[in-house]
Amino acid sequence: MNTLLVDADDTLWENIVVFNDINRRYVSWLLPDRSVTDLQPELDALQVECIERWGYGRETFEKSLVEGVGRFTGRTATDTDRAFVAELVRPLQWDSLDVLDGVVEVLDALSERARLIMVTKGNLDEQRHKVDRSGLAGFFSAIEILETKSPIEYQRIITDHGLEIATTWMVGNSPRSDIAPALEVGLGAVFIPHAHTWSHEQVTVDPHPRLIELTSFRELTDRF
Ligand SMILES: [Mg+2]
Structure with a gap:
C-alpha cells in the first residue's frame, strides 16, 4: 500500500x-x-x-x-x-476556510487504498484550527504539524511512522518545502502547483525519476 x-x-x-x-x-x-x-x-x-x-x-x-x-x-x-x-x-x-476543488472526493477515494498523513507547517495552534475548520482530518491516519519542512523532519516522519521510502510520496505545491527535501531523503514527490505559490517557496527542482507533476489534485486518483 x-x-x-x-x-x-x-x-x-x-x-x-x-x-x-x-x-x-x-x-x-x-x-x-x-x-x-x-x-x-x-x-x-x-x-x-x-x-x-x-x-x-x-x-x-x-x-x-x-x-x-x-x-x-x-x-x-x-x-x-x-x-x-x-x-x-x-x-x-481562519473562521472560514476554502477547501480546494475536488479535494474531498479525492481524499475519500484515496483513503480506501492508501495511507494518508497530512504534513503541514506553520504555527501549531493556527494549523490545528485550520485542520478542524477544514473538516478533512477524518481522511488522515495522522497529522504532522511542523515548524519547517526539512530533510531532517521528513526523515523523522519516515522513522516515526515506519514508512517505506519506495512506496511513500510527498504531495504538495511548494518546491522548497514539499518537493526538494522529500526527494533529498529518497521519497517520491508529487508536485501540484498552485497558481499563487509564495515567491519564498519557489526553488528550481530538476527532473528526478521519482518526481511527478500534476495540474490538479483530482489527477492524484489516476496515479494512486
Ligand atoms: Mg503548501
Missing part, C-alpha cells in the same frame, strides 16, 4: 490568496501611489525577516505589517495604524 504525505496550505485549501488580498489592501492604504506588485519584493523580504525572528503565524504577519509602516513611510506606527492592521489580518483567524 502506498503512503501519501499530503501538504495542506494551498494543496488542500486556499491560503496564499488570503495573504495576497491582505497585502493588496495594506499597500493601497499605506502607499496609495504604489502598486502591490511593485512593493511585493520588499514586503516578502520583510515578512521572511519577521518569520525568522518570530516563527510562522498570524501574530508575526501582523507585526510585519506594523513594522512596514516605519520601513515604507519613515514615520512611527501609531495606535490607529495598529488598529487598522489588526482589522486587516482578521481573516487569518
Whole structure:
C-alpha cells in the first residue's frame, strides 16, 4: 500500500490568496501611489525577516505589517495604524476556510487504498484550527504539524511512522518545502502547483525519476 504525505496550505485549501488580498489592501492604504506588485519584493523580504525572528503565524504577519509602516513611510506606527492592521489580518483567524476543488472526493477515494498523513507547517495552534475548520482530518491516519519542512523532519516522519521510502510520496505545491527535501531523503514527490505559490517557496527542482507533476489534485486518483 502506498503512503501519501499530503501538504495542506494551498494543496488542500486556499491560503496564499488570503495573504495576497491582505497585502493588496495594506499597500493601497499605506502607499496609495504604489502598486502591490511593485512593493511585493520588499514586503516578502520583510515578512521572511519577521518569520525568522518570530516563527510562522498570524501574530508575526501582523507585526510585519506594523513594522512596514516605519520601513515604507519613515514615520512611527501609531495606535490607529495598529488598529487598522489588526482589522486587516482578521481573516487569518481562519473562521472560514476554502477547501480546494475536488479535494474531498479525492481524499475519500484515496483513503480506501492508501495511507494518508497530512504534513503541514506553520504555527501549531493556527494549523490545528485550520485542520478542524477544514473538516478533512477524518481522511488522515495522522497529522504532522511542523515548524519547517526539512530533510531532517521528513526523515523523522519516515522513522516515526515506519514508512517505506519506495512506496511513500510527498504531495504538495511548494518546491522548497514539499518537493526538494522529500526527494533529498529518497521519497517520491508529487508536485501540484498552485497558481499563487509564495515567491519564498519557489526553488528550481530538476527532473528526478521519482518526481511527478500534476495540474490538479483530482489527477492524484489516476496515479494512486
Ligand atoms: Mg503548501
